[in-house]
Amino acid sequence: MEVLVFGAGSLGSLLGGLLARAHDVTLVGREPHVSAVQADGLRITGAETLETRPAATTDATGASADLALVTVKAYDTEAAGRALATGDYGAVCSLQNGMGNEDVLADAVRAPVLAGTVTYGAGLVDPGHVEWRGRGTITLGAWRPADDVAAAERVAAALRAADLNVTTTVDVRRRLWEKLAVNAAINPVTALARVGNGALTEEPLAGLARTAAVETAGVARATGVAISDETAADAAATVVRETARNRSSMLQDVTRGRRTEIDAINGYVVDRAAATDRAAPVNRTLAALIGGWERGAGVGPSGDE
Numbered sequence: 001m002e003v004l005v006f007g008a009g010s011l012g013s014l015l016g017g018l019l020a021r022a023h024d025v026t027l028v029g030r031e032p033h034v035s036a037v038q039a040d041g042l043r044i045t046g047a048e049t050l051e052t053r054p055a056a057t058t059d060a061t062g063a064s065a066d067l068a069l070v071t072v073k074a075y076d077t078e079a080a081g082r083a084l085a086t087g088d089y090g091a092v093c094s095l096q097n098g099m100g101n102e103d104v105l106a107d108a109v110r111a112p113v114l115a116g117t118v119t120y121g122a123g124l125v126d127p128g129h130v131e132w133r134g135r136g137t138i139t140l141g142a143w144r145p146a147d148d149v150a151a152a153e154r155v156a157a158a159l160r161a162a163d164l165n166v167t168t169t170v171d172v173r174r175r176l177w178e179k180l181a182v183n184a185a186i187n188p189v190t191a192l193a194r195v196g197n198g199a200l201t202e203e204p205l206a207g208l209a210r211t212a213a214v215e216t217a218g219v220a221r222a223t224g225v226a227i228s229d230e231t232a233a234d235a236a237a238t239v240v241r242e243t244a245r246n247r248s249s250m251l252q253d254v255t256r257g258r259r260t261e262i263d264a265i266n267g268y269v270v271d272r273a274a275a276t277d278r279a280a281p282v283n284r285t286l287a288a289l290i291g292g293w294e295r296g297a298g299v300g301p302s303g304d305e
């Protein structure tokens with residue numbers, strides 16, 4: 001299969017490198033990473049050590065492939081959609097965190113759109129070198145009723161052919177909301193308190209994270225997605241325990257003075273709450289604090305992006 005990975009940073013480089021064991025992969029990324037991959041290939045270290053040689057480019061204009069995986073941060077999805085709209089793809093699959101990405105892609109491209117959640121962990125440590133920080137699972141499903149469920153099965157089979165751990169679901173919205181509850185609980189709390197995920201096992205942060213997860217589940221139900229409070233709270237608590245030694249992506253972003261995915265995580269919960277006449281005071285507060293930090297730090301929509 002020809003696979004284009006749009007957004008060859010941490011996750012995209014890891015998955016693209018792993019997929020290159022079985023498929024014809026092109027990474028779309030930035031310099032100097034792209035030149036390093038073109039010159040010396042891609043090195044993966046961590047959970048496994050391997051070297052692969054995917055193609056790499058900074059420009060996907062007019063490209064074509066059986067599958068495009070979208071692995072940019074949520075705030076870059078519109079630009080990714082515009083670039084992918086110039087090409088020809090059998091399917092376009094978002095593997096991003098946060099919500100709203102699939103709708104943006106579905107508005108931009110003609111191909112079937114798939115949604116996926118990923119619990120693999122990755123970090124781009126040097127140009128041409130990505131660290132594999134955790135084995136995990138990819139869960140895929142068709143985004144719109146019109147998007148062929150068979151497309152999700154085809155993509156899952158292709159990913160499995162490269163030894164990735166993949167499941168499919170007919171209810172990918174529910175899966176995305178569950179992951180959203182986890183991210184809404186862990187990411188801003190760790191970023192604001194400047195603590196690793198494991199600190200959320202203890203009060204007062206444990207209670208705050210739980211409240212954010214439960215509030216997110218309430219908004220999910222208001223939008224027609226059945227997630228119980230217990231499911232959301234347990235999912236967040238489980239991820240806290242399993243990733244106790246990790247620093248969340250949002251903590252890493254604020255530490256580096258970079259824009260976060262807050263708008264697609266807690267900001268999305270606040271928007272959906274407003275649209276369904278609910279209050280989401282904890283998510284609103286967390287989104288306001290991180291958004292306020294972004295503006296004060298000069299990053300984000302009103303900053304240098």
Ligand SMILES: NC(=O)C1=CN([C@@H]2O[C@H](COP(=O)(O)OP(=O)(O)OC[C@H]3O[C@@H](n4cnc5c(N)ncnc54)[C@H](OP(=O)(O)O)[C@@H]3O)[C@@H](O)[C@H]2O)C=CC1
Nearest residue numbers: 007008009010011028029071072073076096097118121122
């Ligand atoms: N890293 C992980 O372990 C996991 C990440 N995720 C999710 O996956 C998504 C990606 O995360 P992550 O890989 O960490 O993010 P990164 O910032 O490491 O990777 C995204 C890459 O895409 C590049 N990019 C953005 N726009 C373009 C463009 N138009 N053309 C070429 N390259 C572009 C970025 O460059 P630049 O920064 O210069 O714009 C960056 O190098 C997020 O939604 C994240 O939440 C989910 C699970 C695990």
Ligand SMILES: CC(C)(CO)C(=O)C(=O)O
Nearest residue numbers: 186243246247248249250
């Ligand atoms: C699951 C979690 C919270 C792991 O750190 C994550 O997805 C993130 O950091 O963005």
